Amino acid sequence: MLRASVIVFPGSNCDRDVKVALEKITGFPVNMVWHGDASVPASDVIVLPGGFSYGDYLRCGAMAAHSPIMRDVIAKAKAGTPVLGICNGFQVLCESGLLPGILMRNASLKFICRDVFLRVDNDKTFFTKCYRKDQVIRLPIAHAEGNYFADEETLDRLEGEGRVVFRYCNAAGEATTEANPNGAQRNIAGICDAAGRVVGLMPHPERLFELALGGADGRRMFESALLSALEVTA
Template structure:
């Protein structure tokens, strides 16, 4: 049995989408955990979903990072529980310091809601086991603050350590300025921590995980997590 938990904040709006995706792919119920709780039940995977936690007041994710439940999220992640932050969840991960950098306003200063193409840069993470290096995926983006920023030393370190997991690209996989929807440095769409078990991702894999939604490219992120969990259980 694969036990997953979705953290729900005031203003989350993709929590149920993630729950549906997790349950369809794992075959087991996903637990919805309210931000005011102090502890997450024993689980094999935690997801911070997209949305506008606390109305995006102060900074996106800044208030959610200090919710009571986040103390346990951070503790469990540091102890090895896989953690996926999607869109607002990525913003929260940065605010907790579990991942480096910041997400600023889109370069256009406009909210962006459309499909984007991503190139998978590595399969050596918990969430990309079922992908191919160089594979191009299509996923929806829906954000106002998705412009990834970090200082040059941090960016270089992420590159050297293979922690840049996804980059915005065109349909043929070319990483270009025109293919970058929000101005993110080096077209970065998703990064991981040094263990590969914590992933922050701006696009929404849960919105494109089955044919009825118009595509299945997002499914492999969840399938990769399932494969990794199953292997860890056997090992």
């Protein structure tokens, strides 16, 4: 069984997509948790979905990071509950301090909505163990602030500790400048915490989790969560 909770902020617009993906893949119901709630139900996985929480005022994810529910999300994450942040959810994870760095305006200063290729650089996290290292997958992006930035010391630490999970690449798996859609440093599309249980990424796995949507490369992220949860409870 997988007990999953999806956090819903004012302005979230991918929360139901994540719910559908999780329920179809795992077969278990998903808790939808409002931003104003004080606590998250007992969960094996918490997902912060994409969207425009609080209208992206101040900075993307900045207000959501201080919403009442995030106090419990942060506490549960620090206690070991796996958390996945997708797009705006990744921004919230960075703003809340659960992941390092920030997401800045795209280098083009334009909203970008298209499919991109990603290389799986870490297949050992809670959400990636059903992928292969160096596997190239295709997922959609839809953001104006996906340009990952951190200081060189932080970037070197992420690289050295294997905490870069996904990297923008071309179809051959090469992390080139041309394959970088938003100017993210070192082509970083997703990172994790030291334990590999908090993962944030800008692309949307829930938008390509079954062939009816045009592809299923995102499916294994949710299958990984199910497998990881079953391993923990076995």
